[in-house]
Amino acid sequence: xxxxxxxxxxNTAPQHPPxxxxxxxHLANEIxxxxxxxxxxxxxxxxxxxxxxxxxxxGQALARYILDHGLNLPSVLDFGSGSGxxxxxxxxxxxxxxxxxxxxxxxxxxxxxNAAENGVAVSVTQDDVxxxxxxxxxxxxxDMCYERPLAERLLAWLTARAKAGALVLMGDPxxxxxxxxxxxxxxxxNVPTTRExxxxxxxxxxVYRLGV
Numbered sequence: 001x002x003x004x005x006x007x008x009x010x011n012t013a014p015q016h017p018p019x020x021x022x023x024x025x026h027l028a029n030e031i032x033x034x035x036x037x038x039x040x041x042x043x044x045x046x047x048x049x050x051x052x053x054x055x056x057x058x059g060q061a062l063a064r065y066i067l068d069h070g071l072n073l074p075s076v077l078d079f080g081s082g083s084g085x086x087x088x089x090x091x092x093x094x095x096x097x098x099x100x101x102x103x104x105x106x107x108x109x110x111x112x113x114n115a116a117e118n119g120v121a122v123s124v125t126q127d128d129v130x131x132x133x134x135x136x137x138x139x140x141x142x143d144m145c146y147e148r149p150l151a152e153r154l155l156a157w158l159t160a161r162a163k164a165g166a167l168v169l170m171g172d173p174x175x176x177x178x179x180x181x182x183x184x185x186x187x188x189x190n191v192p193t194t195r196e197x198x199x200x201x202x203x204x205x206x207v208y209r210l211g212v
Contacts, residue, residue: 004109014117017055017085018192020063023092025083025114028053052082052107057191058143061205062171063089065187066140071095073137073167079129079154080144084111084122086171090140091120099123099136130157138167143175151177155210162211173205183208 012026028050059082066089074096078087081100084107091098100111100122108124115122130153139161145151159182162168172178173191188206 004106008110017060019060023088052110056143057173057203057205058171059085060191061189061207062086062142065207066093075136076138077136078140081111084114086140086142087122088118101125101129141170145175145178148177158210168210170208173203183210
């Protein structure tokens, strides 16, 4: 298999997400060709889509909110980090130690690559950290409530962490399994997107605090 960082450099291009132009990410222009190349690299069918190669609406909204409001906390987790957009925003916004968690090896490589491109320090783990507690003062979640099993596991863990005092911020454009109660809407943005990723070219997306 090709080195993940080489794969990223060969199949993406530097771009600035529309809502967060101060951050530069290596992103793909089309999802299907990259998905096929990822399957070829892993010599397998049915691998997850290359979520790391796109700046999703929930992540853009959450990153925008963090940059505008600051996040001066010593220890922050960005769960399901993908491209690293939210983790990079947190580091730029004053967070001390930022850990980006994503089980996809290509995402892990993309996060490290994009963080270096933006001149910030972000640690990366491929561990499934759901259920763990390492003293994170804030947990950041961008666009992760799209599948029921994952959303149920994730929300049970996040609710427990919020009750224990952690700041849990979620960016979401209205995914099916996003919680209907127990959240406070903090801000709403209109995020430019593409019809290849969404069913419209502009997605109204909000940032919420969980556990209120």
